[in-house]
Amino acid sequence: MTVTVPSAPMHHRLATAQSAPALRWGVIGAGYIADVFARSVNGHTQSRVQSIASRDSHRSNLYAKKHGVDTVRSGDGAYERLVEDPQVDAVYIATPHGLHRDHALLAIAAGKPVLVEKAFTRNAAQAREVIDAARAARVFVMEAVWTRFLPHMVEARRLVSEGAIGEVVHVSADFGGSPEYDPQSRNFNPDLAGGALLDLGVYPINFIHDFLGAPASVRAIGALAPTGVDLRETVIMDYPERRSMGTALSTFEVDTARLASISGTRGRIDFGHDYYAPTGFTLTRDGRRSVEFSQHVELGWQYQVAEVARCVSAGAIESAVMPHSATLDVMAVMDEARRQLGVVFPGEDSPAT
Ligand SMILES: NC(=O)c1ccc[n+]([C@@H]2O[C@H](COP(=O)([O-])OP(=O)(O)OC[C@H]3O[C@@H](n4cnc5c(N)ncnc54)[C@H](OP(=O)(O)O)[C@@H]3O)[C@@H](O)[C@H]2O)c1
Numbered sequence: 142m143t144v145t146v147p148s149a150p151m152h153h154r155l156a157t158a159q160s161a162p163a164l165r166w167g168v169i170g171a172g173y174i175a176d177v178f179a180r181s182v183n184g185h186t187q188s189r190v191q192s193i194a195s196r197d198s199h200r201s202n203l204y205a206k207k208h209g210v211d212t213v214r215s216g217d218g219a220y221e222r223l224v225e226d227p228q229v230d231a232v233y234i235a236t237p238h239g240l241h242r243d244h245a246l247l248a249i250a251a252g253k254p255v256l257v258e259k260a261f262t263r264n265a266a267q268a269r270e271v272i273d274a275a276r277a278a279r280v281f282v283m284e285a286v287w288t289r290f291l292p293h294m295v296e297a298r299r300l301v302s303e304g305a306i307g308e309v310v311h312v313s314a315d316f317g318g319s320p321e322y323d324p325q326s327r328n329f330n331p332d333l334a335g336g337a338l339l340d341l342g343v344y345p346i347n348f349i350h351d352f353l354g355a356p357a358s359v360r361a362i363g364a365l366a367p368t369g370v371d372l373r374e375t376v377i378m379d380y381p382e383r384r385s386m387g388t389a390l391s392t393f394e395v396d397t398a399r400l401a402s403i404s405g406t407r408g409r410i411d412f413g414h415d416y417y418a419p420t421g422f423t424l425t426r427d428g429r430r431s432v433e434f435s436q437h438v439e440l441g442w443q444y445q446v447a448e449v450a451r452c453v454s455a456g457a458i459e460s461a462v463m464p465h466s467a468t469l470d471v472m473a474v475m476d477e478a479r480r481q482l483g484v485v486f487p488g489e490d491s492p493a494t
Pocket residue numbers: 169170171172173174175194195196197200201235236237238240258259260285287327333339340
């Protein structure tokens with residue numbers, strides 16, 4: 142029997158992004174994802190982007206015009222001036238991975254709640270430093286793993302936790318894209334903590350972590366780009382105590398299928414293409430499709446924005462859905478994978494320092 146889950150009752154179970162309190166956001170870095178962020182915030186939440194900071198005045202002015210942003214900070218010290226602005230309630234860090242630590246610490250020092258793009262930092266040691274600073278200052282911080290807040294993920298987590306597929310035995314996910322090779326770009330530049338693992342692998346690894354938690358051990362095989370960052374890898378996350386395993390593939394060489402599935406002792410959930418973005422899934426049990434989930438979602442980044450607003454208004458310093466421990470666990474997996482692959486970023490003696 143196939144049960145197509147109707148969308149109306151689903152809306153009752155799944156909190157909407159529009160129902161969250163409003164925050165005035167300040168955005169650091171006017172690149173690709175900062176643009177998507179503004180469209181998500183301004184179009185799908187009660188919050189809005191209040192302020193933009195860019196090193197480049199042309200970019201910040203264009204951004205402000207496009208998104209109706211009141212305050213523009215440009216040039217040297219722009220990021221610092223943005224975090225100090227009393228009109229800014231929360232800060233979104235939209236810079237390359239290698240700069241997240243410094244920019245997150247700026248916001249925390251100014252007492253501003255902060256949403257940090259993935260990958261949270263270069264390595265677990267930096268992640269610990271940012272989280273410790275946030276805790277000491279009683280300031281909210283969260284890694285922007287937007288996938289965890291999407292309706293299909295909320296529903297899949299509920300079904301798995303209720304035993305709909307029995308014990309989870311294997312989780313698999315892949316994410317491959319094919320950015321143009323440019324040694325200076327954030328994807329390939331070691332100074333900016335480039336590499337497929339931190340950029341794309343962070344999604345399949347988070348997906349596996351969402352359903353299985355921190356692994357007992359990690360194995361990684363892959364290959365490096367000429368700049369020394371990783372070009373491709375498969376990361377195996379082992380959970381011998383629960384007799385489970387996760388396999389995560391990431392690559393900058395080709396566009397892969399971008400599929401994910403969770404196999405359990407009593408059934409399996411297969412997610413649609415681009416599982417990390419709004420999509421649906423099919424739950425198969427006893428060889429028959431038993432649940433199909435689909436819900437139309439525009440963009441999708443608004444759900445994580447709503448989570449930040451709810452947490453901040455409740456006085457929380459971390460999210461229960463994307464807690465600090467999840468960030469630290471995932472960074473530790475990526476550190477170990479990089480150690481095995483031989484990827485060391487400038488300033489690191491080894492990936493863990
Ligand atoms: N959630 C998602 O779906 C998603 C998608 C893509 C990317 N991301 C994440 O978002 C972050 C930014 O990625 P992006 O694709 O938006 O990158 P991008 O287009 O290159 O933008 C990054 C911005 O960072 C700022 N920046 C500051 N110092 C920099 C430096 N030394 N070199 C380069 N840029 C510098 C620049 O802004 P100004 O010059 O304006 O100050 C630049 O526009 C990364 O953490 C990435 O993983 C997330």
